[in-house]
Amino acid sequence: MRALLFSDKLAFSEMMASLLRDGFDIDILAFPDHAADLTGYGAKEIKGMEKEDYAADSLADFIAGMSKDYDYIFIGATVLGREAATMLSALTGNVMKSEITKIEISGGKARTSRLYYGGKTVLEEESDAKIFTVSQGLVEPSRTAASSKTTKVVNQKTSKITVGEKIEKPSTSVDITKASVIVSIGRGIGKKEGIEKIKELATLLHGELAGSRPICSDYHWLEVERQVGLSGKTVSPKIYMAIGISGQIQHVAGMRNSKTVIAINNDKTAPIFQECDYGIVGDLYSVVPLLINAIKQTGQS
Amino acid sequence: MPYNIIVCVKQIADEVRIDPSTNEPVISNPQYRMEDLSKNAVEEAVRIKEKYGGKITALMFCSDSSTPVMKEALAMGADEGIIITGYKENSPDFSAAVLAEKIKSLQYDIVIAGYASADSYTAQIPARLSKLLGVPLLGSAIKVDISGKKIDILREADDLDIKESADMPAVISVTQETNQPRLPLLANIIASARKPLKVEATAVQYKETSKIISDKAQQSSRKRIIYEDINKGVQEITKVLKQEVAV
CATH class of the missing domain: 3.40.50.620 (HUPs)
Structure with missing residues (x-):
């Protein structure tokens, strides 16, 4: 064939x-x-x-x-x-x-x-x-x-439309599909400034920052290249951390092939807890700093 | 100058529930809502009309003759509605043939549709309409500018934005970034009841081209170890991270 x-x-x-x-x-x-x-x-x-x-x-x-x-x-x-x-x-x-x-x-x-x-x-x-x-x-x-x-x-180009200037998107040239650790945030983050703390965690884990559709496409808090889900990228890292992500099916479709999924969410009933291996029910602003400390400590031991 | 605009509107099931015993979707008697990008399509049509004048015809192909989704399109600003019945799911080639057949019988300068629909996501309708009508496609437009008979768009194509243009009549497909769809005002909702609405059954013959073997929710085989004790959770998850990543 x-x-x-x-x-x-x-x-x-x-x-x-x-x-x-x-x-x-x-x-x-x-x-x-x-x-x-x-x-x-x-x-x-x-x-x-x-x-x-x-x-x-x-x-x-x-x-x-x-x-x-x-x-x-x-x-x-x-x-x-x-x-x-x-x-x-x-x-x-x-x-x-x-x-x-x-x-x-x-x-x-x-x-x-x-x-x-x-x-x-x-x-x-x-x-x-x-x-x-x-x-x-x-x-x-x-x-x-x-x-x-x-x-x-040899291809002929006879089109009904005129193709003009091509503008490369202001890109950080990040390719989250190649990352082995992804730390991903959702609407639960609440404010743009909250991303700094998550970034610290991502750096500590040698991972890439990613986000759900609201974060990347609606609020533009992260570049659209970092969007995971049906309308974004499909990723399959070793570790996928979903922080403040409820786990809408459109999002899950983009991270389903991750090896280990870790979720942090304050809503016990969030669907992401059905799609994770390990989860913590709690406020991400309490959990993330504790996690950063714990990783730093084990790093030293 | 005023334009005749046709906007294609799709309705989709508001929420698809999965029956845990069969793992299959429950689709009997669904509540319908306007498909996400159809809202952007209607909004763009209304914006063009507000700027240049003209008439907007909202066109729906669906299974039932009375739908709140058409009322919403009229309340958002469409001038008249046409509902065609006889919809078959999972058949974008059929849907496009039915829509094109109707559009050919109408006067139009611009046809607007959503880039893809949130339920089936084939993204086939705009390109099929373009071919069936024999008019240019300006697809995935995040910005639409019109002057006389010329349409300029900014096209979002993955990691590129591309400037494209074509002459009317043309098909434009829009995305979530094209605009922010309005919520209809109560007065417009009431007034929309008086707008002309035609309902007709399609005469286009349906030809089955595929057979569904199964339609099931994906099974998750995750461990689902959930900690409600934050300190315990942090401790255990740190161990997992330590195993998987060199930190």
């Missing part, structure tokens, strides 16, 4: 290749800057585009032209990827499944899983789908010994 993979994000292509190379003969379609980096991830061929294309419609037209050579098309679930995949489905008439977390082909049917009801359930489906968007962070990208053939493909 031949599959073509595409993402506008390099790390996403690496992840998808690592996930899919055992089940499919994969080729990767890549933006010009990404092609060289992708050769060691198990693809037969890297098709480096002559120019990058951030317009979903022309990108979909281009992929549609190549799709007859492939049984399946996998596209990383980014903003551009979701739109391009959907347009590809509309253009080719092939069935599409969104945001898949698992796939198995059996008897010509695709058996896929994805989160549903805002992450509350997992929907397992069987379909004739040929096009998929793939959720991010499903596996750790890994290289293979074999290298790939690299070719150049």
Whole structure:
């Protein structure tokens, strides 16, 4: 079974290749800057585009032209990827499944899983789908010994929209998906100044600071790159500390694969206590300083 | 200049309960609410109308003919409502076909929809509408500027913000950052009852493209050791941290 993979994000292509190379003969379609980096991830061929294309419609037209050579098309679930995949489905008439977390082909049917009801359930489906968007962070990208053939493909850009200036977000270039310890805060923190104490804990644990959607997207107390959850990043650290996070399902969906989850919350009934390994019921402003002291002491012993 | 705006509104179950005996969602007789980004879509439509004038048609595809969600859209500022019945869950291609069929019969300059819905999160509707209507998609817009027939947006695309533009008619999809949806005033809620509302069943044929094998809540296998004694908790958790991290 031949599959073509595409993402506008390099790390996403690496992840998808690592996930899919055992089940499919994969080729990767890549933006010009990404092609060289992708050769060691198990693809037969890297098709480096002559120019990058951030317009979903022309990108979909281009992929549609190549799709007859492939049984399946996998596209990383980014903003551009979701739109391009959907347009590809509309253009080719092939069935599409969104945001898949698992796939198995059996008897010509695709058996896929994805989160549903805002992450509350997992929907397992069987379909004739040929096009998929793939959720991010499903596996750790890994290289293979074999290298790939690299070719150049010429893409035409005829779009109904005009793509102008691209502005890199003011980023701390933090990548919480790579952190082995994450100290994450939620609405329970109450005030922006409270973050300082949590930062001290994170530093002590050599961890990264993260937050729930209200903290990152609504209050902007932390950069949006630090948002964990369905609308943010999916993380799988060794330790995930949820401090003042109630544990809404949208948040849990982003940290479910963490090895050990520790929760601190003053509400005994908070759903996070169902999703943690260790929990303390108490005011975070009392618990966190005690914890910092205790860690410092054991550090010295 | 005034614009004809169509805003697509979705309703979703207010809360999906999990039946502990089957681990499956309970979806009979749900309470519905307006989907999160549909609120941003209605808000953006109303803001454009307030600035330039025009008419807003709220379009819903759902299973029931009378819904408080449409009333809310009208109370927020939509001028008229169209409800199409015959909704099938988990079928974004069908939903888009039904919506596009109706939109084609209306006069429009701008179609606004949420980027993705909070329940199913396929994010397919805006891109499908764009293709079915044959008009440009300005997707994931966090800022919308209009001048004459031209639309400029700032698009949020993961770690990039991108300036994009297109001519009307066009589809715009919006996110939570686009605006802050208003709460309808009581007077507007009352007045919305007099706004025109049409209900019709869809004539588009539904074609099943997938079969659901299971839909269950994820089982958590966490230890769930909870300390209500703070000092004891700090002591034990410090041990765990010490084991896992070199501190």
